[in-house]
Amino acid sequence: MMIILSKATLENVYAAxxxxxxxxxEGIEAEVFFTFFGLETIHxxxxxxxxxxxxxxxxxxxxxxxxxxxxxxxFATTMMKREMKKxxxxxxxxxxxxxxxxxxxxxxxKLAMDMFHYTKDDMFEDLDGVLTVGDFYxxxxxxxxxxxxx
Amino acid sequence: xxKEIGTATIEVNEEGFMTNFWQWSKDIGExxxxxSSINLTPRHWQIIDYIQDExxxxxxxxxxxxxxxxxVDIKQFYELFPKAPLKTATKIAGVPKPAxxx
Numbered sequence: 673m674m675i676i677l678s679k680a681t682l683e684n685v686y687a688a689x690x691x692x693x694x695x696x697x698e699g700i701e702a703e704v705f706f707t708f709f710g711l712e713t714i715h716x717x718x719x720x721x722x723x724x725x726x727x728x729x730x731x732x733x734x735x736x737x738x739x740x741x742x743x744x745x746x747f748a749t750t751m752m753k754r755e756m757k758k759x760x761x762x763x764x765x766x767x768x769x770x771x772x773x774x775x776x777x778x779x780x781x782k783l784a785m786d787m788f789h790y791t792k793d794d795m796f797e798d799l800d801g802v803l804t805v806g807d808f809y810x811x812x813x814x815x816x817x818x819x820x821x822x
Numbered sequence: 823x824x825k826e827i828g829t830a831t832i833e834v835n836e837e838g839f840m841t842n843f844w845q846w847s848k849d850i851g852e853x854x855x856x857x858s859s860i861n862l863t864p865r866h867w868q869i870i871d872y873i874q875d876e877x878x879x880x881x882x883x884x885x886x887x888x889x890x891x892x893x894v895d896i897k898q899f900y901e902l903f904p905k906a907p908l909k910t911a912t913k914i915a916g917v918p919k920p921a922x923x924x
Contacts (some may be wrong), residue, residue, distance in 0.1 A: 690923050694885060697885060699905030761924060770886060773896035
């Protein structure tokens with residue numbers, strides 16, 4: 673399962689992580705390619721401060737105007753984190769470690785790294801490396817491989 | 823459904839998980855491990871004992887919980903029971919497949 677994570681809103685990050693971990697639990701290989709804003713998920717300093725998006729998501733049932741008020745994202749994020757904790761879900765950093773220990777490969781996108789002026793030192797230490805999109809596709813050539821874009 | 827294993831007969835579901843834990847014995851565990859191509863070492867048994875203890879206490883199992891158990895870390899768990907460790911280990915331990923996504 674080759675997963676491309678292009679966003680760092682908490683709900684998308686957890687979706688990608690649960691999919692990757694779920695694959696490993698079933699004995700399926702899994703790799704995650706972090707690109708564009710998805711890079712924040714593996715940015716050492718930023719990964720601790722990821723938020724839920726409260727605007728532009730009708731399923732939140734918060735009117736867009738209200739979702740944009742100061743403090744709404746923090747409020748929604750705190751609520752979501754509380755619910756996650758109840759379900760025994762790890763936080764983002766612990767989840768990254770869990771994925772690594774489970775044999776998931778974690779890759780940063782070279783173009784996005786250059787665009788945001790990030791270096792490898794800024795990133796989660798156990799990252800497997802920095803790849804171009806072509807490198808990532810080449811890793812996905814095996815028969816029956818699926819690529820998911822999140 | 824019934825399944826012949828070694829000299830015993832056990833009840834299993836369609837995925838091969840035992841449905842009556844009381845039918846389990848160490849010999850059956852050994853046979854189930856062979857089916858998963860695993861040679862049980864004392865280290866494996868420690869984990870199986872832990873899983874069965876948790877099952878008796880009705881604590882839901884997850885990979886994360888096993889990693890925090892102090893019995894084995896996640897990396898080693900994947901090494902000892904390659905492929906799908908939680909599924910394989912619970913199957914050998916004779917307990918139901920955990921309904922967990924993490």
